[in-house]
Every structure is written in C-alpha cells, then in structure tokens.
Amino acid sequence: xxxxxxxxxxxxxxxxxxxxxxxxxxxxxxxxxxxxxxxxxxxxxxxxxxxxxxxxxxxxxxxxxxxxxxxxxxxxxxxxxxxxxxxxxxxxxxxxxxxxxxxxxxxxxxxxxxxxxxxxxxxxxxxxxxxxxxxxxxxxxxxxxxxxxxxxxxxxxxxxxxxxxxxxxxxxxxxxxxxxxxxxxxxxxxxxxxxxxxxxxxxxxxxxxxxxxxxxxxxxxxxxxxxxxxxxxxxxxxxxxxxxxxxxxxxxxxxxxxxxxxxxxxxxxxxxxxxxxxxxxxxxxxxxxxxxxxxxxxxxxxxxxxxxxxxxxxxxxxxxxxxxxxxxxxxxxxxxxxxxxxxxxxxxxxxxxxxxxxxxxxxxxxxxxxxxxxxxxxxxxxxxxxxxxxxxxxxxxxxxxxxxxxxxxxxxxxxxxxxxxxxxxxxxxxxxxxxx
Numbered sequence: 001x002x003x004x005x006x007x008x009x010x011x012x013x014x015x016x017x018x019x020x021x022x023x024x025x026x027x028x029x030x031x032x033x034x035x036x037x038x039x040x041x042x043x044x045x046x047x048x049x050x051x052x053x054x055x056x057x058x059x060x061x062x063x064x065x066x067x068x069x070x071x072x073x074x075x076x077x078x079x080x081x082x083x084x085x086x087x088x089x090x091x092x093x094x095x096x097x098x099x100x101x102x103x104x105x106x107x108x109x110x111x112x113x114x115x116x117x118x119x120x121x122x123x124x125x126x127x128x129x130x131x132x133x134x135x136x137x138x139x140x141x142x143x144x145x146x147x148x149x150x151x152x153x154x155x156x157x158x159x160x161x162x163x164x165x166x167x168x169x170x171x172x173x174x175x176x177x178x179x180x181x182x183x184x185x186x187x188x189x190x191x192x193x194x195x196x197x198x199x200x201x202x203x204x205x206x207x208x209x210x211x212x213x214x215x216x217x218x219x220x221x222x223x224x225x226x227x228x229x230x231x232x233x234x235x236x237x238x239x240x241x242x243x244x245x246x247x248x249x250x251x252x253x254x255x256x257x258x259x260x261x262x263x264x265x266x267x268x269x270x271x272x273x274x275x276x277x278x279x280x281x282x283x284x285x286x287x288x289x290x291x292x293x294x295x296x297x298x299x300x301x302x303x304x305x306x307x308x309x310x311x312x313x314x315x316x317x318x319x320x321x322x323x324x325x326x327x328x329x330x331x332x333x334x335x336x337x338x339x340x341x342x343x344x345x346x347x348x349x350x351x352x353x354x355x356x357x358x359x360x361x362x363x364x365x366x367x368x369x370x371x372x373x374x375x376x377x378x379x380x381x382x383x384x385x386x387x388x389x390x391x392x393x394x395x396x397x398x399x400x401x402x403x404x405x406x407x408x409x410x411x412x413x414x415x416x417x418x419x420x421x422x423x424x425x426x427x428x429x430x431x432x433x434x435x436x
Contacts, residue, residue: 004101006177007053008072010170014051015063015070017166023066023119024126024163026051027135028059041224046356047128047167049265054100056091058108062118073104073118075111112138116145120154126163168361172353173376178266179409182355182378185222185268186407186418189260192216193272193422196231197429198436200255200276206231210245213259222261226268226358229259233276237401238386240348251277254284256401260358260419267358269380270419271405278433283396285426287385290322292424294383295404298350302381302408302415307370312350315383319346323385328393345387351380354407375412380405 018024029045044055052061052074062073079092096105106114119125119142129136146156174182196213203209210231217225232242233249237256249255253276260268273288275281280288298315320342323329329341336342353360355378363371373379382405387397407418423432 004053004099006175007051008101010051011063011072012070013170014166015065017169018063018065018126019124019161020068021066021122022064022124022126023122023157024063024166025139026061026063026127026163026167027132028054028057028061031057043224044265046265046361047163047171050167050171050356052100054091054096060108060111064118064122066122071103072101073106074100074102075106075108075114078107078109112142115142119143119157120146122157123155124159124161125157126161126166128162128164129160164361165363168363171355171360172362172371173374174355174378174409175376178355179376179378181264181266182268182407182409183418185226185261185263185266186270187421188217188220188222188263189268189270190419190421191220192222192259192261193257193270194432196257197272197274197423197433200274201278201433204250205246205248206233206236206244206255207246209255209257213257217259217261220261222263223265224262226260226262230257230271231259232256232401235388235399235401237273237403238388238399239401240386249276252281253277254280254288254400254402256403258403258405260407265356267354267356267360268407268419269354269358269382269405270407270422271382271384271403272422273402273404274429274433279430280426284400284402286326287387287397287400287402288426290319290326291383291385291402291404292426293322294318295381295406295424298381298383299406299408299415299417302373302379302410304373304375304410304412306373308350308364308379309370311381315350316342316346319383319385326397328387328397344390345385346383347386348382348384351382351405351408354378354380373410375410377410378418379408379410381408382406 026048028048032040034040059076064071074096077090079090093105096102143156146154192213195216196209199212200209230242231245233255234253236242255276256273258271260270294315297318298311320333320336353362384403386401389398409416423429
C-alpha cells in the first residue's frame, strides 16, 4: 500500500497544479506491431506509469479537479478469460479500485458514453494533443456532443492545454524511492560494463560484446535495456549513435560502450571507453586523458545552483584546451571557443536529464533562464572527443573516439555518482583488464 500511496500523492499533486474545474487525461501505451502480426516489445507509457503504477496497455486515466476535489477515474480493458489465456491476465475494474486506489473504474467500451458527462461543466482539458490523432479526434467529438446541448445549460470545455509541462515539472525531482531505483539501475549497469570490458579482451566482434552486456543486465535483475546499446570499436566510436554492433575488431582498437539498464521503470546511462588489447597506445591514451580531465572537471561543478549551460560551457573550455595541448587545434583558446572550433571533435551537449526515460522529461530553459540544478534532479555528464579522418589533423589521431559518461544525482550539498565503481583512470583500466 505504501507504493500505491505514492501514486495517490502524485495524482493529487497534479490535480492541484491544474486550473480549477479542469480534467487531465493520460493514456497507457498501445500495443504496436513490428511486422505482420508480430508485436514490438511493450513498455508502459512513462507518464501513465508515473501516475498509476499500472502495467497494462490501452487504459485511460482521468484526473479531475472539479469543485476542489481530486478524483481518479480509469477506463480499462474488460476481463475476458478467452482473451486472457492468450495475452495474460487483465486487472479489471474491481481491482483498479481495490488495489490501485482509483475512485471510479469503467471498461473501455463505456468511454464514449461516460466522457461527455465527465467533461460537462469542465472548463479546461489537459492532454498531450498530437501524439495520438484518433484519440485527439475522440476528445473533440465529446466536446461537440456537449456543445449540442448548450440550450439545456450544458457547458463544454473552453480551452485545451498540454499535460506534459505539468508532469515534467514533477518528474524532474526524484523522490527517495525513485533515487533508490536509479541507484539499483546504476549498480546493475556497472556490473554489465565491467563484465563486457573483460569479455572484449577475448573476443573479436562487437556482437559478442553486446550479447554479453545485455545478458548481464537481465541476469542481474534489469528489465530491459534503457535504450539501444552502442558497442562501437575503432572508427565506429566516432558515430555518436552507432547501432550496428556487428563489426569485427582486433587487439589494437579502442571500444566505446554506451549502454544502461532499466530497472522497475528507471534508466541508467553509462559510457565506457577502453582498449581491446588491454593497453592504450600513446595516441589513444592522450585522447582518453583529455576526455577524463574534462569529465572530472565538470563533475566537480555538479552542485545546486549550476545549470546545464554552465556545465556545457565548462566542458567546451576544457575540451578546447586539451585539443590545443595536443596540437589538434591551434590558436588562442578564447577565440577558438568563440568560433566553436571544437565542434568537429565535440559536437554534442554535456548531458541530459535522466529518470523514467533515458532522455527524461524536464525543461532545460525557460526563455533566457536556464533551469538551475536542485537537489533530487538526475542528469548525465558525458564529454567526448571524436576524430574522423581530417587533412588538418595528424593521422595518428584518426578514428579515435572516446566518451566517458556517468549518471549523476544532485544532492543538497554535492552530487552522487549513481554509476560509480567503474575503472576510469588509464591506470585503473589497464590494471583491471590485465589482472582479472
């Protein structure tokens, strides 16, 4: 019941954020198909899960703030033994009220009958329009039905608003339970990365390492990968969203693994870069150290009051400085920064929010004001340097790609690295790879 109470509190919090006489609508995820009648893996919609904890497709949640009272109403699939023998048990309306503390529960087939009454005299609707066109039209049809009854005093909603900004503002702050789940996701992901690092020393194809990585995540209790794993050797590491994970490599390569598990709906995100032969060569070592120096400098500034832009600008300054030290860039650092001369080698931002989604919801900036970091926020820190063949760069640097990434929780006085425990320095990595 403690966990259920958490969802009740969230729904009440959301209700209080709605304008008076308003209703919010959130949809569970649909089933989708990969091809023919083969379904994609189903995962619950993050917002719906955050507000209900219900792991069932197609349901529709209504949160109302009418006359100052919060009510949670759900429409769900019908209990049907003939279908459930194929698809698994359904929750049903009785359990929705008894176990998930809904105030009212109806079957989906009652939706068109009930919704016009629920929306009558409601002034505003909050829903993420544009994500599901057929359902958008269904809402508009309910409004039209109410408008047709205006002569008998029924009033239709007068304005429509996106729900996402309200829920995103809530999800940006992770409570104690969420932090614990993210901590476990981090623990599992660290184990998977460490095993993959060792396995890569005895294998010769990215696919083998991807298999080991993802097997370990599941073996340790992860539900699924939080995103498509990147296992990139050699030049492939210079492709930021490399997905093939199927190329051979040799003992002279660097391997970049960007992967994390999802645990009870919460993501982890780590990038590890290491030599497949157990030792960095001089060029690899220099680029790796440049990225590690940047990573450590940015981590030291992950604290309350900072913001993503200050962290990113700090990373750009350090990357630029390191590239000048390596003679990959030449000139005055401040001018190089102004001209963004680092962009061919460091083309992404320093990180992103993380939580239920690996690229989690939450505003980064309102107008010209960047969102300051506050206790309970979680983000990634992931500087990198990527050097594709370039006539302006010495060939010894070509096809070296390095990224170092951790999942970070902002605390009251500092930060907590939720993915700590990986060998990170050159000495730590080489020792780990050669003594295990």
